Each structure stands twice: as structure tokens, then as C-alpha cells.
Amino acid sequence: xxxxxxxxxxxxxxxxxxxxxxxxxxxxxxxxxxxxxxxxxxxxxxxxxxxxxxxxxxxxxxxxxxxxxxxxxxxxxxxxxxxxxxxxxxxxxxxxxxxxxxxxxxxxxxxxxxxxxxxxxxxxxxxxxxxxxxxxxxxxxxxxxxxxxxxxxxxxxxxxxxxxxxxxxxxxxxxxxxxxxxxxxxxxxxxxxxxxxxxxxxxxxxxxxxxxxxxxxxxxxxxxxxxxxxxxxxxxxxxxxxxxxxxxxxxxxxxxxxxxxxxxxxxxxxxxxxxxxxxxxxxxxxxxxxxxxxxxxxxxxxxxxxxxxxxxxxxxxxxxxxxxxx
Amino acid sequence: xxxxxxxxxxxxxxxxxxxxxxxxxxxxxxxxxxxxxxxxxxxxxxxxxxxxxxxxxxxxxxxxxxxxxxxxxxxxxxxxxxxxxxxxxxxxxxxxxxxxxxxxxxxxxxxxxxxxxxxxxxxxxxxxxxxxxxxxxxxxxxxxxxxxxxxxxxxxxxxxxxxxxxxxxxxxxxxxxxxxxxxxxxxxxxxxxxxxxxxxxxxxxxxxxxxxxxxxxxxxxxxxxxxxxxxxxxxxxxxxxxxxxxxxxxxxxxxxxxxxxxxxxxxxxxxxxxxxxxxxxxxxxxxxxxxxxxxxxxxxxxxxxxxxxxxxxxxxxxxxxxxxxxxxxxxxxxxxxxxxxxxxxxxxxxxxxxxxxxxxxxxxxxxxxxxxxxxxxxxxxxxxxx
Numbered sequence: 001x002x003x004x005x006x007x008x009x010x011x012x013x014x015x016x017x018x019x020x021x022x023x024x025x026x027x028x029x030x031x032x033x034x035x036x037x038x039x040x041x042x043x044x045x046x047x048x049x050x051x052x053x054x055x056x057x058x059x060x061x062x063x064x065x066x067x068x069x070x071x072x073x074x075x076x077x078x079x080x081x082x083x084x085x086x087x088x089x090x091x092x093x094x095x096x097x098x099x100x101x102x103x104x105x106x107x108x109x110x111x112x113x114x115x116x117x118x119x120x121x122x123x124x125x126x127x128x129x130x131x132x133x134x135x136x137x138x139x140x141x142x143x144x145x146x147x148x149x150x151x152x153x154x155x156x157x158x159x160x161x162x163x164x165x166x167x168x169x170x171x172x173x174x175x176x177x178x179x180x181x182x183x184x185x186x187x188x189x190x191x192x193x194x195x196x197x198x199x200x201x202x203x204x205x206x207x208x209x210x211x212x213x214x215x216x217x218x219x220x221x222x223x224x225x226x227x228x229x230x231x232x233x234x235x236x237x238x239x240x241x242x243x244x245x246x247x248x249x250x251x252x253x254x255x256x257x258x259x260x261x262x263x264x265x266x267x268x269x270x271x272x273x274x275x276x277x278x279x280x281x282x283x284x285x286x287x288x289x290x291x292x293x294x295x296x297x298x299x300x301x302x303x304x305x306x307x308x309x310x311x312x313x314x315x316x317x318x319x320x321x322x323x324x325x326x
Numbered sequence: 327x328x329x330x331x332x333x334x335x336x337x338x339x340x341x342x343x344x345x346x347x348x349x350x351x352x353x354x355x356x357x358x359x360x361x362x363x364x365x366x367x368x369x370x371x372x373x374x375x376x377x378x379x380x381x382x383x384x385x386x387x388x389x390x391x392x393x394x395x396x397x398x399x400x401x402x403x404x405x406x407x408x409x410x411x412x413x414x415x416x417x418x419x420x421x422x423x424x425x426x427x428x429x430x431x432x433x434x435x436x437x438x439x440x441x442x443x444x445x446x447x448x449x450x451x452x453x454x455x456x457x458x459x460x461x462x463x464x465x466x467x468x469x470x471x472x473x474x475x476x477x478x479x480x481x482x483x484x485x486x487x488x489x490x491x492x493x494x495x496x497x498x499x500x501x502x503x504x505x506x507x508x509x510x511x512x513x514x515x516x517x518x519x520x521x522x523x524x525x526x527x528x529x530x531x532x533x534x535x536x537x538x539x540x541x542x543x544x545x546x547x548x549x550x551x552x553x554x555x556x557x558x559x560x561x562x563x564x565x566x567x568x569x570x571x572x573x574x575x576x577x578x579x580x581x582x583x584x585x586x587x588x589x590x591x592x593x594x595x596x597x598x599x600x601x602x603x604x605x606x607x608x609x610x611x612x613x614x615x616x617x618x619x620x621x622x623x624x625x626x627x628x629x630x631x632x633x634x635x636x637x638x639x640x641x642x643x644x645x646x647x648x649x650x651x652x653x654x655x656x657x658x659x660x661x662x663x664x665x666x667x668x669x670x671x672x673x674x675x676x677x678x679x680x681x682x683x684x685x686x687x688x689x690x691x692x693x694x695x696x697x698x699x700x701x702x703x704x705x706x707x708x709x710x711x712x
Contacts, residue, residue, distance in 0.1 A: 033422050034423040147511070148440065148443070151447075151469075238414055239444050239447050240443045244507075284408065
């Protein structure tokens with residue numbers, strides 16, 4: 001018997017991709033504002049997941065402080081487009097700035113942790129995530145501390161403000177597509193192969209002539225930039241952000257959706273976000289038992305599909321699929 | 327198909343759907359409840375997580391009011407409760423859910439200011455009224471959005487009342503602690519500011535971290551300053567530990583805190599003997615007959631159930647006065663009229679008389695001071711004449 005994943009692979013990828021994107025594009029008017037809002041949340045987590053997947057999935061660097069870059073992107077936009085300093089820089093101008101800020105943050109984290117591996121890396125990145133949150137919470141004159149930033153401007157497309165869940169959905173969809181496309185191109189490039197070599201065995205990769213320092217820094221920087229964009233979108237969409245929105249739980253959730261989806265696999269990350277962020281909403285009917293049933297479902301899933309819902313092809317056993325020559 | 331044309335085609339398709347979206351909803355508008363359908367009241371409160379106890383207490387308060395009401399012009403009333411997680415992102419999702427539900431007339435919630443702030447912007451877009459029983463942040467009413475009301479008080483009112491009380495007792499040398507939360511810090515800063523205008527002296531202003539268990543470093547730092555009073559802005563989980571550890575460190579000062587510490591279970595019981603003699607500010611004591619009735623249904627009450635009961639009660643009253651029964655038994659509720667009916671509320675609730683100012687804050691004195699006293703081996707809150 002063939003698994004559903006094997007059957008899926010029979011369909012030409014272009015057809016499958018078009019079908020998925022088309023059905024995603026017609027969804028909002030069909031499902032209404034509430035579910036568009038939920039789908040938007042899922043989309044933001046997809047962007048984060050795709051970004052963290054570059055660091056954890058491709059390059060094999062366990063980063064538990066990913067929320068820091070999300071926070072940098074969000075506060076970057078919110079400070080420049082809210083009454084806090086009375087500045088109202090347009091979203092489209094700030095988006096690349098937020099991406100750059102987060103990327104700079106990624107490089108900043110990357111430099112000191114270049115020599116660290118495994119658990120040690122995880123601990124240091126965890127600390128970094130907390131440091132950023134604590135700074136946001138304590139730097140009152142700049143960030144307004146725990147009271148957060150309110151009345152953040154929405155983006156405009158021409159004269160149309162993007163201010164309802166359905167419009168946001170399309171913006172986020174575009175963001176997710178761009179992120180997935182970028183990550184896919186990276187994965188299949190020289191850089192991506194260098195990351196994967198590094199992930200499998202850092203020393204062997206170094207011996208083969210891969211500049212470990214460069215590729216580690218690149219992974220942190222590129223991974224962080226996705227979160228920067230996600231953060232700017234999050235801030236503009238929420239309209240109000242607080243340091244407590246950037247807690248460790250966000251990093252853990254993003255990491256979870258990568259693990260559930262299948263580490264290193266972009267379709268896996270997308271499916272993981274749908275399951276991890278969408279499921280609690282679907283389970284709303286069960287009220288107080290919502291988190292319990294959610295946890296039980298996760299446990300069941302990890303028993304029956306331990307390598308994730310849609311594992312990456314490179315991670316499958318060698319016999320499973322013939323690989324393209326590289 | 328050439329590779330490049332696929333993304334172009336898809337972007338064009340997405341742009342097309344985007345542009346064909348309907349424009350934003352009209353101002354105000356009406357709610358139509360078809361005959362045979364219930365009138366729903368939405369409620370956003372924390373059902374899972376750290377402050378679920380407080381959130382479920384709020385739910386019970388509103389539930390009781392809805393049960394007592396039963397029917398509005400022949401339509402049954404239903405309370406739809408959602409878990410708002412006491413935070414922004416889930417509250418925003420729930421706000422969209424409520425505002426797009428054609429049977430929901432208004433919302434009691436959200437529990438925390440961090441949720442109410444972004445959610446109120448969404449409610450304002452759809453012009454759906456909301457009454458928070460427990461969000462006290464000043465910015466909620468200072469923004470002057472027409473659909474926001476609350477049956478609690480704002481932080482400044484509470485902090486000034488606390489400072490007035492401290493000044494009246496002559497405790498002018500104070501150390502101020504807060505939990506670095508939206509709520510605790512606002513209270514602490516307003517308290518400090520107001521105490522200084524009353525001739526007091528703020529010896530220290532220190533932030534602690536929510537979830538910490540050991541506050542002896544900061545308390546040891548405060549001790550040599552010899553404060554007469556320690557004011558704590560925050561919740562009971564930390565407040566009770568501050569009280570206990572003050573004794574251990576040897577600070578003889580009085581302890582004054584906010585409504586976050588007004589809970590029998592988490593402050594008095596958890597604090598034990600150390601809690602005796604502490605002061606907290608909280609609402610006027612709710613009607614004892616109501617409390618007895620509530621406790622016979624749900625067990626010991628905690629903090630905001632009377633405010634939630636009052637919020638649901640006045641919301642239902644406003645719905646009843648704004649709804650028009652149609653010949654086919656359906657109800658037509660004009661959102662503007664509903665809002666105006668709510669703004670014009672003058673009701674003797676279980677938390678006292680409820681009248682709103684133009685911003686949606688309650689007028690009149692709503693904050694009282696309580697002391698933890700010990701009598702006959704039992705510890706409880708007793709209102710202090712002030």
C-alpha cells in the first residue's frame with residue numbers, strides 16, 4: 001500500500017502547486033472574516049516556520065530564540081508607524097527596513113555563537129530571545145514598556161487600506177508564497193547544499209572546503225529576515241503589540257510546527273502551520289478541554305508519523321525516491 | 327507551460343480576487359435576529375492558563391446574569407464564551423468571530439487590557455458594543471472610541487485612591503514595586519505620582535518579573551530605606567510572595583496592593599499569617615445577598631464576577647430597550663440605538679450604581695480599601711472606613 005505522500009508525488013508538482021495556490025486564493029470570500037483572520041495567523045506562522053526552517057531544517061542549527069527577530073520586525077515597524085513618536089512611515093517603505101533590521105539581529109546573534117553546537121547553541125539562542133523580550137519590556141522611553149504600542153498604521157495599497165481580515169489574507173498569502181519560493185530556491189542552490197552538508201557533519205563539510213563561518217552566519221541572517229517581515233506584518237495587522245506577544249512560546253510553537261511538518265521540508269512547514277495553529281481554532285468548541293485534546297492529537301501524530309507529516313525528500317531513506325542528480 | 331508564466335498568472339489571479347472583495351461594512355447598521363433564533367452575548371475571557379481561575383469566575387458572573395434574564399422579547403438569550411488567553415492575538419481572532427456572527431448583539435470582555443486594546447479597535451470597526459468587566463488600562467477609554475464600556479475602574483482611579491488612603495494614614499515614605507506588566511506598572515507609576523503630590527516620598531520604584539518566586543534581593547535592597555509602606559502593583563501570584571518574604575527579610579512596613587490581590591484563595595489562604603494586616607484596593611463590596619446566591623451556585627467567588635454580572639445585566643437591558651420586535655417575531659436591533667442605550671445606563675447593580683461618563687468609564691467612587699483581618703481563627707477581607 002502506498003502512503004498518501006507517495007501518491008501525492010505522482011501528481012506533477014506544477015499542477016499540484018497551482019491547485020493549492022488557486023484554492024488558497026479563492027478561500028477568503030467563501031469562509032468569511034473570522035476564518036480569514038485565523039488563516040492569516042496561520043500564514044504568519046508559515047512565514048516564521050519557513051524562516052526558522054532555514055536555520056534549523058537546512059543548516060541544522062537549533063535556534064530557540066527565533067522570536068527575537070519576529071519582535072525586532074514588529075517593533076521596527078510599530079515604532080515608525082504609530083503615535084509613539086508621531087511618525088507614520090508607509091508600510092512598504094518599512095518592510096525592507098524591518099527585514100534588514102532582523103537580518104542584522106540575526107548576524108549579531110550569529111557572530112558570538114559561531115563556535116557553539118547542539119545544546120550549547122540552543123541555550124545561547126534561548127537567552128538571546130529572552131534578552132530581546134526583556135529589553136522591549138524594560139526600555140520604556142523607546143518601546144513604552146509593558147503598555148505596548150497602540151494604533152499602529154495599516155498598510156495601504158494605493159488608496160485602499162489593508163484593514164480587514166480578507167485583505168490581510170491576500171497580503172500574507174503573497175508573503176508566504178514569496179518566502180516559500182525563496183526558501184525553495186535557496187534549498188536547491190549551492191548555499192543550500194552547503195548548509196545540508198554542514199547539518200549532516202560539520203567537520204566533514206569543513207574538510208570539503210565549505211566555509212563554516214560564512215554559511216552559519218548566512219543561515220542566521222537569512223532565517224532572521226523572514227521573521228522580520230513576519231513581524232512587520234504581525235504589528236500592522238494587530239494594530240497593537242506588547243512585549244508579552246514575543247515570549248518564548250512563539251519560538252517553541254514555530255519549532256513545533258517545523259517538527260510536526262517534517263524538518264527541512266517546505267510543504268511540511270506549511271502543513272505543520274495549518275495543523276498547529278489551525279487545530280486549536282477548530283477545537284474551540286471543546287472549550288476548556290481544547291488544549292488537552294490538542295496535546296493528545298499531537299502525541300498521536302508523533303507516534304504514527306514520527307518524522308513529520310511531509311518529511312523532506314533528502315531525509316527519506318535512500319530507497320524511497322530516485323534523486324535528481326546534483 | 328513555460329515556467330515563468332505560472333507565477334505571473336497566479337499573481338494576476340490573486341490580485342483580481344483581492345480587488346473584487348467587498349468594501350468595508352457600513353457605519354453602525356442593524357442586527358437582525360430571525361424568529362426562533364436566540365440572541366447571543368459574546369464573552370472573551372481566559373479559560374485555560376495562568377489566570378484561568380479568574381477568567382472562569384468572570385464567566386460564571388456573566389452566565390448567572392444571562393440565566394436570570396432567560397428571554398428577551400420572546401427570544402432565548404445565550405452566552406457564547408471563548409478563551410481569549412488574556413492576550414492580544416487570540417482576542418483579535420475572537421473579536422473577528424463575534425463581530426461576524428449575525429446573532430451576537432454585544433460582548434462582555436475581554437478579560438485583560440492586552441486583549442481589550444487590539445480587540446476594541448476591531449469592535450469599533452464593526453460598531454459592536456463591548457463591556458469589559460476587568461480591563462483597567464487607561465488607554466482603553468482615553469482613546470474615546472464609542473463602543474467601549476467597562477464595569478471596573480481604570481488604573482488611575484484605583485492608584486489615586488490607594489495613594490489617598492496611604493496619605494490619610496500618614497504612610498508617606500513608600501517603596502513601590504510592580505510586576506513589569508501593563509497593569510502593574512501603570513498602577514505603580516500612578517500611585518507614586520499621586521503620592522508625591524500628596525506630600526509623600528517614593529523611596530524606590532522597582533520592577534520584578536512575573537513568575538519569579540524569590541523577591542528577597544529586591545526586598546533586601548528596600549529594607550535599609552526604612553519605608554513605612556510597600557505598594558505592590560501586580561497580581562496575587564507575586565503579591566502573596568512579596569508579603570511573605572517581607573516578613574522573612576524583616577521589613578516592618580505596611581503592605582498595600584491592588585485588586586489583583588483581592589482573592590481569598592490566592593492571597594489570604596496562600597499568604598497565611600503573613601497576609602494578615604495587608605491592605606488591598608478593590609471595588610465596593612458587592613451586594614451580600616448576591617454573593618450568597620452566587621456562591622451557592624458556583625462556590626467561592628474570586629475577583630471580577632460581580633463586575634461581569636453587572637456588565638451582562640446592563641448589556642441585556644440595553645439590548646431589550648433597543649430591540650424592536652417585528653410582526654414575524656424577528657428582532658431588529660439598531661446598533662447605534664444599542665450603543666446609546668448602553669451609554670445612558672443608570673442602574674443600581676451589585677457593584678453599586680452604574681453610570682458611564684462620555685468615554686465609557688464609570689463615574690462615582692467605585693474603589694474601596696480592604697484589610698485582611700483575623701478573627702476567630704479565620705482570615706478575611708474587611709472594608710476599611712475611608
